[in-house]
Amino acid sequence: MTIDLNLSEDQRQILDAARNLLEARFPIDRLRNPGADPMEDIAAFGALGLALPEEAGGSGFGVTDEVLLHVEFGRHLVTPAALAGAIAARAARELGLASLMQRIIAGDARVALALRNGDDLTLLAPGGAALAVSWGAGSASLLDLSGAGLSDEQSIDDSLRLARSPADALPFLGSVHSPNLALLAELLVAAQLLGMAEATRDMAVGYAGVRQQFGQPIGAFQAVKHHCANMAIATEIASAQLSMAALVLGNEQPDAAFQVASAGHLAQRAALGNARLNIQIHGGFGFSAECDAHLFLKRAHAFRLAGTRADLLAHTAPLTHLTRS
Amino acid sequence: MQLDLTEADLAFRRSAREWLAANTPGEPAPHDGIAAREFALDWLRRRHAAGWAGIGWPEAYGGRELPPERLVIWYEEYARARAPSLLDPTFVSLNHAGPTLIACGTPEQKAFHLPRILSGAVLWCQGFSEPESGSDLASLRTSAAVDGDELVINGQKIWSSYADIAEYQELLVRSEPGSQRHRGLSWVICDMRSPGITVRPIRNMAGETHFAEVFYDNVRVPLSNVVGALHDGWNVAMTTLGFERKTAAMGLQLALSVKIEELIALARPRPGSALAERLGDLRAQAAGLRALTWRTQFRAPATAFDGSLVRLVFAELSQQIHRAAMDILGPDMLAHGPWSHAYLEAYSETIAGGTAEIQRNIIGERILGLPRGGAR
Ligand SMILES: Cc1cc2nc3c(=O)[nH]c(=O)nc-3n(C[C@H](O)[C@H](O)[C@H](O)COP(=O)(O)OP(=O)(O)OC[C@H]3O[C@@H](n4cnc5c(N)ncnc54)[C@H](O)[C@@H]3O)c2cc1C
Numbered sequence: 001m002t003i004d005l006n007l008s009e010d011q012r013q014i015l016d017a018a019r020n021l022l023e024a025r026f027p028i029d030r031l032r033n034p035g036a037d038p039m040e041d042i043a044a045f046g047a048l049g050l051a052l053p054e055e056a057g058g059s060g061f062g063v064t065d066e067v068l069l070h071v072e073f074g075r076h077l078v079t080p081a082a083l084a085g086a087i088a089a090r091a092a093r094e095l096g097l098a099s100l101m102q103r104i105i106a107g108d109a110r111v112a113l114a115l116r117n118g119d120d121l122t123l124l125a126p127g128g129a130a131l132a133v134s135w136g137a138g139s140a141s142l143l144d145l146s147g148a149g150l151s152d153e154q155s156i157d158d159s160l161r162l163a164r165s166p167a168d169a170l171p172f173l174g175s176v177h178s179p180n181l182a183l184l185a186e187l188l189v190a191a192q193l194l195g196m197a198e199a200t201r202d203m204a205v206g207y208a209g210v211r212q213q214f215g216q217p218i219g220a221f222q223a224v225k226h227h228c229a230n231m232a233i234a235t236e237i238a239s240a241q242l243s244m245a246a247l248v249l250g251n252e253q254p255d256a257a258f259q260v261a262s263a264g265h266l267a268q269r270a271a272l273g274n275a276r277l278n279i280q281i282h283g284g285f286g287f288s289a290e291c292d293a294h295l296f297l298k299r300a301h302a303f304r305l306a307g308t309r310a311d312l313l314a315h316t317a318p319l320t321h322l323t324r325s
Numbered sequence: 326m327q328l329d330l331t332e333a334d335l336a337f338r339r340s341a342r343e344w345l346a347a348n349t350p351g352e353p354a355p356h357d358g359i360a361a362r363e364f365a366l367d368w369l370r371r372r373h374a375a376g377w378a379g380i381g382w383p384e385a386y387g388g389r390e391l392p393p394e395r396l397v398i399w400y401e402e403y404a405r406a407r408a409p410s411l412l413d414p415t416f417v418s419l420n421h422a423g424p425t426l427i428a429c430g431t432p433e434q435k436a437f438h439l440p441r442i443l444s445g446a447v448l449w450c451q452g453f454s455e456p457e458s459g460s461d462l463a464s465l466r467t468s469a470a471v472d473g474d475e476l477v478i479n480g481q482k483i484w485s486s487y488a489d490i491a492e493y494q495e496l497l498v499r500s501e502p503g504s505q506r507h508r509g510l511s512w513v514i515c516d517m518r519s520p521g522i523t524v525r526p527i528r529n530m531a532g533e534t535h536f537a538e539v540f541y542d543n544v545r546v547p548l549s550n551v552v553g554a555l556h557d558g559w560n561v562a563m564t565t566l567g568f569e570r571k572t573a574a575m576g577l578q579l580a581l582s583v584k585i586e587e588l589i590a591l592a593r594p595r596p597g598s599a600l601a602e603r604l605g606d607l608r609a610q611a612a613g614l615r616a617l618t619w620r621t622q623f624r625a626p627a628t629a630f631d632g633s634l635v636r637l638v639f640a641e642l643s644q645q646i647h648r649a650a651m652d653i654l655g656p657d658m659l660a661h662g663p664w665s666h667a668y669l670e671a672y673s674e675t676i677a678g679g680t681a682e683i684q685r686n687i688i689g690e691r692i693l694g695l696p697r698g699g700a701r
Contacts, residue, residue, distance in 0.1 A: 005620035205693045220698035222682070225689035232688055236634055240616035262609035311596060312605030313589060317582070317612065
């Protein structure tokens with residue numbers, strides 16, 4: 001038996017390619033002059049159909065690969081439209097809307113991410129979007145935005161725009177019952193949150209190593225060092241669990257719902273906790289808009305709202321899984 | 326990343342499960358003294374007779390040389406069967422002294438000690454900490470003077486678990502006079518029945534007496550009992566630092582999961598309540614710890630400090646679980662019982678084997694590369 005949660009050679013290659021693209025086209029400082037992220041680049045990379053089969057126009061990779069890609073997206077605070085597109089492409093496929101799926105994968109049909117709030121919807125990244133996707137308890141829905149004439153508001157995060165609408169004002173393109181798709185959406189949200197947790201850990205550790213006070217780097221002070229250690233711990237445990245959940249979901253094991261819920265929970269904690277400590281470690285600069293720290297906090301909030309708050313007691317927790325029944 | 330399961334693995338799991346179901350002791354383990362010794366050794370002897378002791382050890386020394394994934398299955402089944410805690414009087418011999426001898430011992434040392442350890446003939450304890458040297462272990466002062474083909478040991482150790490009921494001690498001493506810090510130490514096998522040794526048991530806050538002070542007054546130990554090179558004891562100690570928890574980590578951690586499930590069954594929290602959230606959080610953390618343990622088992626090359634992370638997450642999760650028990654059981658926790666006992670015991674988790682503060686220093690400095698601070 002093996003449960004190997006380390007990266008394979010292929011996975012390293014995809015990651016390197018993704019990192020090169022993201023470093024070049026999506027550096028964090030692009031967010032200081034907000035404009036919509038170039039979805040063409042994301043689509044050209046194959047990100048929106050990464051784990052769809054090749055005969056369906058996808059790239060034929062696995063869930064574990066897709067998860068890694070979204071961790072990188074989280075690190076670079078890539079627009080939520082990328083996550084929305086990846087989920088919407090699958091929903092379109094399951095609904096039999098083949099040409100819509102093709103347009104989503106190609107980046108021609110932009111997708112907004114719809115967050116439900118009672119009878120209302122909040123759409124993230126609505127600019128230029130033709131449709132929106134939302135999911136919840138075992139299903140996913142596509143909403144038509146073409147005739148909506150939506151408002152487009154600034155959010156608390158200058159780099160993220162939003163629109164609000166009563167849910168019944170937006171026509172359904174279709175809704176599909178698909179527990180695996182809903183779990184996958186949760187998993188990709190967790191992946192993006194983990195990416196943010198990793199980025200803020202690295203920012204904090206980097207700053208703690210160079211910022212000098214009392215004649216030494218602040219990272220030599222234990223109060224600061226232990227904050228950093230706590231960021232590393234939260235990140236590592238969330239990262240290991242994310243890989244476990246991706247493996248289990250990819251292999252359609254019976255404990256997938258529990259593993260994904262756990263991954264989501266740990267990733268939320270890591271992303272928000274690390275974002276907060278990162279601000280603290282940067283001192284006055286951390287509170288300023290010139291420091292990128294606040295961007296991670298705000299995005300972590302947005303993505304946390306995109307994930308459901310799963311009831312972790314609702315599923316059986318396996319003590320030993322992989323007892324193939 | 327991959328996940329595989331073979332028929333042979335399943336067969337192994339079934340045989341472990343069946344054996345444990347038929348053989349796991351039904352009564353709770355005594356906590357200290359001779360009763361604890363006899364219970365632990367008896368349980369080890371039973372496992373040994375059936376081929377379930379030291380299953381990862383080399384065959385030459387009575388083990389089965391099974392690969393890590395089989396060990397994981399064994400430990401999983403062990404926890405599932407609610408078998409006695411792995412942190413019993415045999416812990417040091419099976420998980421620390423034994424592996425150290427396997428890694429650094431001479432053929433004679435291995436041939437003599439390893440079969441005795443595995444078959445449950447003897448117990449070992451660890452004598453590293455001293456009254457003035459705890460976190461700062463490298464400052465230790467217990468001395469060992471070379472006299473012909475013997476070492477003559479003088480000084481004092483403290484917090485040595487089960488020293489009162491063990492035959493042997495892995496003893497870290499300063500063998501090179503005037504040496505500083507990590508240099509000049511030796512790792513020696515000390516027979517606890519040697520003349521000049523006095524053991525004074527110390528009661529702990531949970532009411533048990535399982536650790537002790539040990540005094541050495543001209544205790545003679547043959548030089549052939551030095552493990553590794555003379556004066557190279559620090560390196561020997563470091564070889565097995567990670568072993569202390571790594572091999573058994575999976576089992577210890579699954580035992581925590583079993584406890585969480587027991588608490589959920591006891592508390593039956595209302596969905597959405599604060600208690601449900603708290604127990605759900607514990608479950609998610611246990612799942613994460615399990616994933617982390619899997620990841621570190623198969624990380625190649627192993628990162629030396631992975632152990633600190635797993636260890637710390639384990640210790641703090643254990644404390645959170647027992648605190649939750651305290652809140653759930655209420656006044657019942659004031660009476661003696663398994664939960665109240667475990668609650669008090671859990672305070673040692675962030676102290677023994679390197680405190681939580683020291684583990685965080687290690688994570689900050691060795692994993693994250695932050696500058697070292699102050700005098701160390
Ligand atoms: C149940 C139990 C069993 C044990 N069994 C054994 C055994 O079998 N054999 C053995 O040799 N030892 C054993 N120990 C001893 C254990 O290893 C030590 O207690 C431990 O290393 C801490 O040392 P100390 O008690 O001297 O505390 P100290 O080192 O004095 O620490 C006191 C406090 O200061 C903090 N501190 C110290 N240095 C630093 C620093 N640099 N940065 C931040 N904080 C710091 C510590 O974290 C702690 O909170 C056992 C301990 C316990 C509780």
